[in-house]
Amino acid sequence: MNRDDWKRAVREQLTQTRWEHTLRVVDTALELAERFGADPQKADTAALLHDYCKFWSRERMREVILRRGLPEDLLQHNLELWHAPVGAEVVQDEFGIGDADILNAIRYHTSGRPHMTLLEKVIFLADYIEPGRRFPGVEDVRRLARENLDRAILQSLDNTLRFLIQRGQKVYPLTLAARNYMLDQVNEPRSKEESF
Template identity: 40%
Template sequence: MQNLIDLELVKKELKRKLPLKRYIHSLNVSNTAVKLCRVYNVCKDKGEIAGLLHDYAKYLSNDEMCKYIKEFKIEIDEVINSQKDLAHGLIGAELVKRKFKIQDLDILNSIRYHTTGRKEMTNLEKIIYLSDYIEPNRKFPGIEEIRKMALKDLNKATLMALDNTIKYIIIKGLLLHSNSLLARNNLILEMNASGNICPDIREDIRW
């Protein structure tokens, strides 16, 4: 994967396109994703790329978002139409596919759904969603518990992050996208089906 994509060129483009704080966030998400990929035997090159590029379209103007939604024929529902920021993953996946010639569907879907999650997420999608939530600069009550769980049980940690996000959206009085509810229910079903057996925490990993 790294032989096909020049990561230094990607970083240079991100540095140009994103505010410094968001660029650092993208580096942190990428590094966190690589660590989790190693724990869960997921291709770390894919995690590194998806982590770097997950917020590629984060700072588009509303007019630019509307333009790309139309140009790429992206289907949006009433929730995304009312909260255009939720579209940045959908648009970002299409932009990086064209800009960096990325064809890997798992990388693209990890970017596409990193904000809302979705039903039947792959492990890479879960890792990017979770890495975005727990990267080292994130600070809020309960985050250390989720970071520890991230090294024990990917499904449970992703569920914890989803639950916290859903609570926040409800408290703020914002619209909740159905993909987040579908992701939550599917994770619980997965955990019930597997018996939710967790391996011991990997103490050799440090955030």
């Protein structure tokens, strides 16, 4: 399969609104890849495929989670998290995507994780700040993304945690771990300066 085949397949899985979101994520990922030095071809592929399973049924995603041995704690958290790890498994099988960095960028684009690669960060942030997104705090993250990828990701994670807590929802442990890791990354240069 080539990119045109993937595009057709993804388009068939998504609503018109989600397809338009996907195209904006592709454009944003390419901008971020150029700005911060990520591989543009990998960014394009991961962004195009990142929401492939977004509208699969709960039962269908649950079956993939169990069959592929994905972390079962997903099943105790918001359904919105499931499509990312499920999508990574499915695009590997259906499209023959074997690049671990692309697969992980898809897998963690919703939750984040500690030690994200540059590509993972680009896809995570592109999904969050694409121009169609409208929610409190997104403009601050867009501004940060012009200068500092890690600070933008930290701010997006802080926003997400506040959003979940304010609504009385569970926080997925990987997202909290990602936030704590990014906090250390952002504060590390300051800590080194203070030690002199």
